[in-house]
Amino acid sequence: MIDKIVFTIDSCSENGDEFGLNEAIECCYNYLDSLNDCDCDVPLVHYFVANAYSAIRDIEKSRGNISDWDWENDARSKELLHLRKCISSSSFKQLDKTRQCQALTNLANLLSNTGRPIQAIKIWNRAIEVDSFFSMAIFNKALGLHSYAGLLFDDGHKFLFFQEIYKIYRLANEPKYLFGLEQFSAKSITGMASEFCTWWSSNKSEIAEQLKMYHNYISDYDESLGNSKEEVAYRNWCLEHILFINPLNDLGRYKLAGRDICFIPSMTLKVGEGPFLQALYQQMVHEYGSSRYLFYQALQNKRDSHFCMSDIFYVDTSDSPQHGYWIDMIKASFKIIYGIFDKIGTFISKYYTVESKAVYFKTIWYKKQKKENGLLDIFTAAENHVFRGLYWLSKDLMGDLDETNGSEFCVEPAARKIALLRNRMEHGYVRVIDENNHPSSLDSDFAMVITLDELVNKTYDLFSLVREALMCLAMAVNGEEINKTNSTDGHVFSIGLPISKNM
Numbered sequence: 001m002i003d004k005i006v007f008t009i010d011s012c013s014e015n016g017d018e019f020g021l022n023e024a025i026e027c028c029y030n031y032l033d034s035l036n037d038c039d040c041d042v043p044l045v046h047y048f049v050a051n052a053y054s055a056i057r058d059i060e061k062s063r064g065n066i067s068d069w070d071w072e073n074d075a076r077s078k079e080l081l082h083l084r085k086c087i088s089s090s091s092f093k094q095l096d097k098t099r100q101c102q103a104l105t106n107l108a109n110l111l112s113n114t115g116r117p118i119q120a121i122k123i124w125n126r127a128i129e130v131d132s133f134f135s136m137a138i139f140n141k142a143l144g145l146h147s148y149a150g151l152l153f154d155d156g157h158k159f160l161f162f163q164e165i166y167k168i169y170r171l172a173n174e175p176k177y178l179f180g181l182e183q184f185s186a187k188s189i190t191g192m193a194s195e196f197c198t199w200w201s202s203n204k205s206e207i208a209e210q211l212k213m214y215h216n217y218i219s220d221y222d223e224s225l226g227n228s229k230e231e232v233a234y235r236n237w238c239l240e241h242i243l244f245i246n247p248l249n250d251l252g253r254y255k256l257a258g259r260d261i262c263f264i265p266s267m268t269l270k271v272g273e274g275p276f277l278q279a280l281y282q283q284m285v286h287e288y289g290s291s292r293y294l295f296y297q298a299l300q301n302k303r304d305s306h307f308c309m310s311d312i313f314y315v316d317t318s319d320s321p322q323h324g325y326w327i328d329m330i331k332a333s334f335k336i337i338y339g340i341f342d343k344i345g346t347f348i349s350k351y352y353t354v355e356s357k358a359v360y361f362k363t364i365w366y367k368k369q370k371k372e373n374g375l376l377d378i379f380t381a382a383e384n385h386v387f388r389g390l391y392w393l394s395k396d397l398m399g400d401l402d403e404t405n406g407s408e409f410c411v412e413p414a415a416r417k418i419a420l421l422r423n424r425m426e427h428g429y430v431r432v433i434d435e436n437n438h439p440s441s442l443d444s445d446f447a448m449v450i451t452l453d454e455l456v457n458k459t460y461d462l463f464s465l466v467r468e469a470l471m472c473l474a475m476a477v478n479g480e481e482i483n484k485t486n487s488t489d490g491h492v493f494s495i496g497l498p499i500s501k502n503m
Helices: 002-015 018-033 041-062 074-088 097-113 117-130 135-149 155-173 183-202 204-213 229-240 276-300 325-338 340-351 385-396 413-427 452-483
Strands: 267-270 430-433 448-451 492-495
Touching (some): 002 018, 002 041, 018 041, 041 074, 097 117, 097 135, 117 135, 117 452, 135 183, 155 183, 183 204, 267 452, 276 325, 276 340, 325 340, 325 413, 340 385, 340 452, 413 448, 430 452, 448 452
Parallel strands (some): 430 448
16 A cells, blocks of 8 residues: 555656645545554655645645745645654654654754744754764755854854854765765755855854854863752753753753853834833743743652642542642643743734734734734735744644644644643643553543653653744844834834843
């Protein structure tokens, strides 16, 4: 069956047969319905469905019906969804390494093209962990880092990114990193690598001057990260899980990456306006940092009892719930950090003067905050790659988990489940159980049941999403401010605020 699917999709893609591709996709859905979740064909089918939707996008672009700048595209959404379903399948790791790397690289490329380079880097790194010589992941990562560097407003950070890109492109001189590539791909990679390395060599003195400033900070993690063993351990944990609001943390565990240094850059304001958006952003970063440490503390005290819970009596309800101070700390950090999304929505509404009584991150993009009314013109008219990335991040949190029921489907089931978990935490009932216990099978049980490990993992994932959103917001605003022209309806001035460490 798989061979037939591959042949049909490849043939239709080459011939530009959109009708045939849609028929092939329908056959894939029928085949998936006949498989159990653990079948090794499941990730393969999702992979080829994603390829089919990619081909449909190419056909639509060739007809002039869509462009790469379109904020909304159904085929892109479904391609993204099926690549994610592929790599999250329980049998994904049973695929051969090359196919795993292809799926991961395709997903990373798509994320990067939609304005999410931070998430893309993580996926490229996963592909490289599977096969350290998989050239398409390695060199697409270099392209992604170059795009990411162009969004940064700290020149020192840019040059550290350039240094990393240079290291990657030098690999193009080694045949083992080009082995197995088609001639066109190999030529394209060596051409880009040669061009970048030539630029690097021609600007050595300027680059050396920029890097000299950071020379003492780009070595690997050591005890200079804090004044105590506890602080060092905490910052090391943040670096390891890429939780600092700092672009350098995406490059690795550099000492300079061990601080939250992302902020809103200088902004153009009308006379009489204050730096309230910068203040809001600063508050969001503080809430992020505080809840991150709360989460860390909970993990350090995992399963430990606390005196504040010692006088609470429990009724045996026979449903194996897990209670504890540290579990409530995780839940608290989860709810605090999730609340930052709607604050980002408030920031966007004030920055773009979007009038609305209630503001939500998931709906701020739409006219009257309703998806059926379409996207606001102010967003679709702005060729801001990172703002579009923020929009696609918001799409991860909404939609139906079933793409076949006709309603708006979710493009990231894992993130959508995070949104559902938060809703139940705030407005319903979440029961945490031990990994060795099983949820109740009674129909009357209205709890959302989650294991301890699932709660911890979803909290990690949520921190990663909020970190990405905060960093993308700062870079998006920077891009908008660079492109701003002088206002014609009043005097304006640029305000840059002094930067200092928190007291």
